[in-house]
Amino acid sequence: xxxxxxxxxxxxxxxxxxxxxxxxxxxxxxxxxxxxxxxxxxxxxxxxxxxxxxxxxxxxxxxxxxxxxxxxxxxxxxxxxxxxxxxxxxxxxxxxxxxxxxxxxxxxxxxxxxxxxxxxxxxxxxxxxxxxxxxxxxxxxxxxxxxxxxxxxxxxxxxxxxxxxxxxxxxxxxxxxxxxxxxxxxxxxxxxxxxxxxxxxxxxxxxxxxxxxxxxxxxxxxxxxxxxxxxxxxxxxxxxxxxxxxxxxxxxxxxxxxxxxxxxxxxxxxxxxxxxxxxxxxxxxxxxxxxxxxxxxxxxxxxxxxxxxxxxxxxxxxxxxxxxxxxxxxxxxxxxxxxxxxxxxxxxxxxxxxxxxxxxxxxxxxxxxxxxx
Amino acid sequence: xxxxxxxxxxxxxxxxxxxxxxxxxxxxxxxxxxxxxxxxxxxxxxxxxxxxxxxxxxxxxxxxxxxxxxxxxxxxxxxxxxxxxxxxxxxxxxxxxxxxxxxxxxxxxxxxxxxxxxxxxxxxxxxxxxxxxxxxxxxxxxxxxxxxxxxxxxxxxxxxxxxxxxxxxxxxxxxxxxxxxxxxxxxxxxxxxxxxxxxxxxxxxxxxxxxxxxxxxxxxxxxxxxxxxxxxxxxxxxxxxxxxxxxxxxxxxxxxxxxxxxxxxxxxxxxxxxxxxxxxxxxxxxxxxxxxxxxxxxxxxxxxxxxxxxxxxxxxxxxxxxxxxxxxxxxxxxxxxxxxxxx
Numbered sequence: 001x002x003x004x005x006x007x008x009x010x011x012x013x014x015x016x017x018x019x020x021x022x023x024x025x026x027x028x029x030x031x032x033x034x035x036x037x038x039x040x041x042x043x044x045x046x047x048x049x050x051x052x053x054x055x056x057x058x059x060x061x062x063x064x065x066x067x068x069x070x071x072x073x074x075x076x077x078x079x080x081x082x083x084x085x086x087x088x089x090x091x092x093x094x095x096x097x098x099x100x101x102x103x104x105x106x107x108x109x110x111x112x113x114x115x116x117x118x119x120x121x122x123x124x125x126x127x128x129x130x131x132x133x134x135x136x137x138x139x140x141x142x143x144x145x146x147x148x149x150x151x152x153x154x155x156x157x158x159x160x161x162x163x164x165x166x167x168x169x170x171x172x173x174x175x176x177x178x179x180x181x182x183x184x185x186x187x188x189x190x191x192x193x194x195x196x197x198x199x200x201x202x203x204x205x206x207x208x209x210x211x212x213x214x215x216x217x218x219x220x221x222x223x224x225x226x227x228x229x230x231x232x233x234x235x236x237x238x239x240x241x242x243x244x245x246x247x248x249x250x251x252x253x254x255x256x257x258x259x260x261x262x263x264x265x266x267x268x269x270x271x272x273x274x275x276x277x278x279x280x281x282x283x284x285x286x287x288x289x290x291x292x293x294x295x296x297x298x299x300x301x302x303x304x305x306x307x308x309x310x311x312x313x314x315x316x317x318x319x320x321x322x323x324x325x326x327x328x329x330x331x332x333x334x335x336x337x338x339x340x341x342x343x344x345x346x347x348x349x350x351x352x353x354x355x356x357x358x359x360x361x362x363x364x365x366x367x368x369x370x371x372x373x
Numbered sequence: 374x375x376x377x378x379x380x381x382x383x384x385x386x387x388x389x390x391x392x393x394x395x396x397x398x399x400x401x402x403x404x405x406x407x408x409x410x411x412x413x414x415x416x417x418x419x420x421x422x423x424x425x426x427x428x429x430x431x432x433x434x435x436x437x438x439x440x441x442x443x444x445x446x447x448x449x450x451x452x453x454x455x456x457x458x459x460x461x462x463x464x465x466x467x468x469x470x471x472x473x474x475x476x477x478x479x480x481x482x483x484x485x486x487x488x489x490x491x492x493x494x495x496x497x498x499x500x501x502x503x504x505x506x507x508x509x510x511x512x513x514x515x516x517x518x519x520x521x522x523x524x525x526x527x528x529x530x531x532x533x534x535x536x537x538x539x540x541x542x543x544x545x546x547x548x549x550x551x552x553x554x555x556x557x558x559x560x561x562x563x564x565x566x567x568x569x570x571x572x573x574x575x576x577x578x579x580x581x582x583x584x585x586x587x588x589x590x591x592x593x594x595x596x597x598x599x600x601x602x603x604x605x606x607x608x609x610x611x612x613x614x615x616x617x618x619x620x621x622x623x624x625x626x627x628x629x630x631x632x633x634x635x636x637x638x639x640x641x642x643x644x645x646x647x648x649x650x651x652x653x654x655x656x657x658x659x660x661x662x663x664x665x666x667x668x669x670x671x672x673x674x675x676x677x678x679x680x681x682x683x684x685x686x687x688x689x690x691x692x693x694x695x696x697x698x699x700x701x702x703x704x705x706x707x708x709x710x711x712x713x714x715x716x
Contacts, residue, residue, distance in 0.1 A: 077636060079535035199687070229682060230689055235536070235631050236468075236638040240440060244682035247433040248425065261536075261635070268632055272551040273432065291538050291633065 040331035047328040052365065054319045056094040066124030066325045068098045069318065072114040074129045074154075076103035079260075079289040080310050081129075084153070087314020087359075088127070095322060108132050112139045119143055125321035128160070129153045133202075149324030151317050155203055162330040164316050166308055167372035168203045169210035171338035172285070175306040176214020178340040179254060179283050182303060183219060187253055187281065191219055194245055194252040195228040196238050196262040204233070204258040207285050207306070211256050226252050231262040238265025239272075246273050256283045260292040260305070267295075267302060277301050287341055293350065293357055296343050307341035307349065311359045337367035406654030410669035414676065421680040428683060435562050439550065441675035442564035443623045443630075444645050448667045449575040450619035451650045453612040454514075456579075456592045458659030461503060461613065462518040464620035464646055466525035468639025471495050471624035473529050476537040476634030483541045485549075488628075492621040499525070500617030504610040514613075522643065529636040537634035549629035564626055568668075571619070576664040588612070592659030641692065648699035649674055674698060 040048065050060075059065065069092060073081050085101055092099035102118065104111030108131045116139075118126055126143060128150055130136040137158030144150050144159040152160035183191045195212070198204035208228065215223045226249035231238030238261060246252060246269055255270060257263025263284030270280055277300065284292055284305035295302035313336045320334050341349060349364055350357040421428040447464050454461055471492050479488040499521065506517040539546065554566040579585035591598040591608055599605050628634045653670035655662030677698075678691045 077530040077535065082534055200689075227685055230687060234637055234640070235633065235635050236627060239631055240678075241682050243436045243440070244433075244679050247430065247436050248427050248683045250432075264633075265631065268630070272630070273436075289535060291536060294538065 040333075041329075043329045044331040047323060047330045048334060050328055051316065051319050051323045051330065051334060054322065056091070056096075059322075060326075063322075063326045065095050066097055066322060068100070068121070068123050069125045069127065069321055070100045070102060070118040070121070070123045071127035071153075071317070072111055072118065072129065073101055073103045074111060074131045075106050076101065077105070080286060080308075083288050083310035084314045084317075087311035088318050089314075090311075091315040091318040095318065097318070097322075099318070104131050106131055108135055111136065115139055115143050119146060119148075123148065125325050126150045127153060127317050127321060128157065130155050130157045133157045149321055151321045151324065153313070153317055155201070156333075160332075161324045162320055162332060162334045164313060164320055164334045164336055165203075166306075166313075166336045166338040167333075167369070168206035169213075170372040171306040171308070172207040172210025172212075173214035173217075174210075174338070175283055175285070175304055175340045176211040176216075177218055178214075178304050178342075179211070179256075179281060180215040180218025180223065182281055183215070183223075183254065187279065189219065189222055191215055191223040191254045191281075192249065192251050193223065193225045193254045193256060194242065194249065194266060195225055196231040196242055196255065196257040196266045197228050198233045198258050198262070199228075199230055207258045208256065211283065215254070231257070231265060233259050233262060235261035235265040235268075238262045239269050242266040242269035243272065246270060246275070250275060253279050254281045254283065257285060259286045260284050260289055263302065263305070264291060264295065267300075270301075290355065290357065293346060293352075296341065296346055299343065304340050304342050306338050308338050309336070309349070309359060309364050312336065312361055312364045315361065333373065335369045335372050337364055337369055339367045407663065407666050407669055410653065410666065410673055414669060414673050417673065417676050417680070421676065421683070425680065425683040428680065431559055433679070433683070435560055435565070437675055437679045438568070438672075439562045439564040439630075440679070441671050442568035443626055444642075444649055444675070445568050445668055445671040446571055446623045446626070447616070447620045447642075447646045448649050448653075448671055449571050449664055450612075450616035451646050452575070452653070452655055452662045452664060452667045453579070453588060454616045455647075455650055455655040455657065456588050456659060456662045457609050457612045458592050458595065459507065459514040459609055459612065460518065460647065460657070461514065461616045461620075462643050462647075463499065463503065463521035463525055464616065465639040465642035465644075466522045466529065467496070467499065467617065467620040468624045468627055468642050469529035469634075469636050470525040470532075471621045472628040472631075472638055473533045473537045473634035473636055475625055476539065476628050477533070479543065479546070480537065480540040483543065485543050485545050488546075489622075489625060492625040493618055496618030496621030497614055499621075500614030501610070503617065504613035507613070508606050508609060533634065533636050535636060539632050546629055547632060550626050551630070567622075567626070572664060572668055579664060584608070584611075589660055592661070594660075641695075644699070645674065645695055648695050652698055652701075 071085060071088060073085065075081055089099050102114040104114060111131045115126065126148055128140060133155040140150055140157050141159035149161045150159060152163045154165055156163045183189060195208050197208040212225060227245045229241040229245050231241055238257065242265055255263065255266035257266055263282050267282045271277060280301040282302040284302065287293060287305035287307040288310045292305050296305065316334060316336055320330060324330055349360055351360060427433050451461060474495060475488040475491045478491045479485065503514065503518055503521055506512055507514045548563060550564055552563050553560045554563045555561040587603045588608060591603055591605055595605060627638060649670040650662060650667050653662065653666030674695060677694050681690050
């Protein structure tokens with residue numbers, strides 16, 4: 001066999017492999033929906049109301065305050081978790097609780113080992129954010145069997161006493177309705193949407209679906225999804241995939257991102273493509289950091305975000321743990337509030353002092369969660 | 374004996390891209406990694422042009438080449454390093470670390486040049502450390518740069534709260550990635566021009582200078598190269614530093630693209646770069662590789678990634694495509710080496 005013919009043979013095989021790979025790309029991967037929590041009982045509803053009204057300076061009679069609470073986080077370097085744990089720390093200080101954090105940095109093995117470490121330290125309450133909700137189930141169920149309350153955050157996991165999180169679908173729906181009204185008033189009633197999503201997680205799939213259903217409820221057939229891309233929740237990836245998608249769909253006038261980085265990354269690509277920023281609406285999710293809040297206040301195309309208030313969720317996590325430690329029955333899902341946050345109402349929920357945004361807990365607590373699950 | 378004289382006897386392989394008289398165009402194309410890649414790019418581009426009406430538009434080609442530039446610029450440095458039988462796994466974390474530090478520096482001093490200087494300086498420091506630890510302590514560069522990758526990622530995480538936003542608002546900053554160096558007759562973005570300049574410089578260095586020839590000799594046979602008077606330590610140190618500096622510059626372009634320094638940027642970037650360089654004809658065993666090959670491989674991978682999104686496929690296939698192509702490249706490289714030894 002000659003050198004050239006050898007190369008030709010491998011070239012043909014390489015080409016076949018590439019063609020096969022492109023064909024395989026057409027196979028869609030179905031995502032599981034978030035498990036339904038079911039309707040809470042009367043006792044659970046009572047417990048839920050108690051959690052939301054707790055005051056560390058005046059705990060209910062006969063209550064014992066847990067000495068140690070630990071949180072196994074999944075990705076502490078993210079601004080969401082930094083602000084969430086700040087909220088937990090502040091609330092733990094108010095209760096006089098020794099609060100600590102053990103971060104898994106997206107490593108499932110490390111996450112499960114951290115649970116064992118906390119159990120070995122005789123922790124009173126464990127807060128837990130799963131790296132992978134299904135894979136964490138057996139370990140959390142095993143930990144729950146020791147009798148300690150386990151308060152989960154972000155995603156439902158088997159064995160949790162309660163899950164503290166927003167209703168992702170409802171939050172997406174609300175912000176979708178807001179976007180639909182905005183499009184009617186400012187963009188001639190027609191929305192061509194780029195969805196910068198994260199299909200690997202049920203929570204983020206629910207956010208995208210809620211948004212699409214919400215905007216469609218207002219605009220009907222005038223709302224179309226030009227393309228859904230996977231930005232991995234990371235800004236550099238979101239910028240790249242959005243840039244590609246916008247070349248295929250330059251008529252996009254609404255960008256939805258499943259978190260701040262996804263929305264800001266999409267907006268960055270739109271600007272880089274030289275498209276008209278006055279004809280764009282950017283809708284974000286989370287608004288946990290200064291980048292989102294500053295973008296809202298700048299008056300550009302980033303008009304609204306489904307605010308999730310991490311500091312307040314941190315407070316709810318601690319309070320739910322204290323209540324469960326004292327035998328209060330909690331609903332499977334302790335719903336955290338979320339609302340469409342804009343330049344007009346941001347000051348209601350956050351007070352800006354220099355570069356710092358301080359949450360106004362009373363205003364956040366007053367946000368209705370009626371009908372959410 | 375000069376370094377150049379010493380090199381000549383070791384160059385037993387026909388340099389890639391050269392052909393025998395009488396070879397057909399197809400034979401010429403398939404006789405080198407570069408021709409081989411060029412053929413694949415043509416096939417992929419034709420396929421994508423048929424499947425997507427926007428693929429060959431000026432805008433999309435501009436987007437594609439701008440994205441390719443980030444990987445290619447680091448890849449040019451990595452090509453030198455792989456030729457010298459070393460590797461650098463820290464270039465991905467450099468995207469995060471240099472990004473946040475350069476953005477912080479520009480926010481502090483409000484000059485674009487400060488950010489660029491910081492990016493270059495950090496590249497020099499990291500490259501020097503990689504070189505010193507590898508060559509002085511005798512630890513393999515794989516281990517040293519793996520550790521450096523972790524250190525830099527940790528430094529990026531601890532130096533900022535998720536992201537450093539653009540507070541300097543320098544108008545020239547965004548143009549580094551998003552601006553056009555030439556508007557007519559076709560729009561050519563700055564990253565493409567920067568990539569082209571480095572392409573020419575690195576190609577000339579490898580093909581036309583004693584340094585380039587010495588590098589091939591060093592990678593092909595380090596012992597013989599050392600005996601013939603080539604300064605192995607100096608050459609490898611230059612390669613480490615150049616790779617890190619190029620990674621620093623691509624990090625600077627990345628923050629201009631994102632308009633922020635993200636501490637979670639660049640995950641998997643090192644694999645994309647190393648994969649492209651290997652696909653371009655370089656070998657982990659050293660002594661092989663060209664800048665043209667690296668560029669074409671980067672363009673091929675970039676085209677596939679771009680096409681996957683344009684056609685609406687799950688973009689996570691980009692990871693799989695990159696991984697499979699790295700495997701294919703290494704496999705083909707082993708076949709090529711075996712065949713070369715047999716012949």
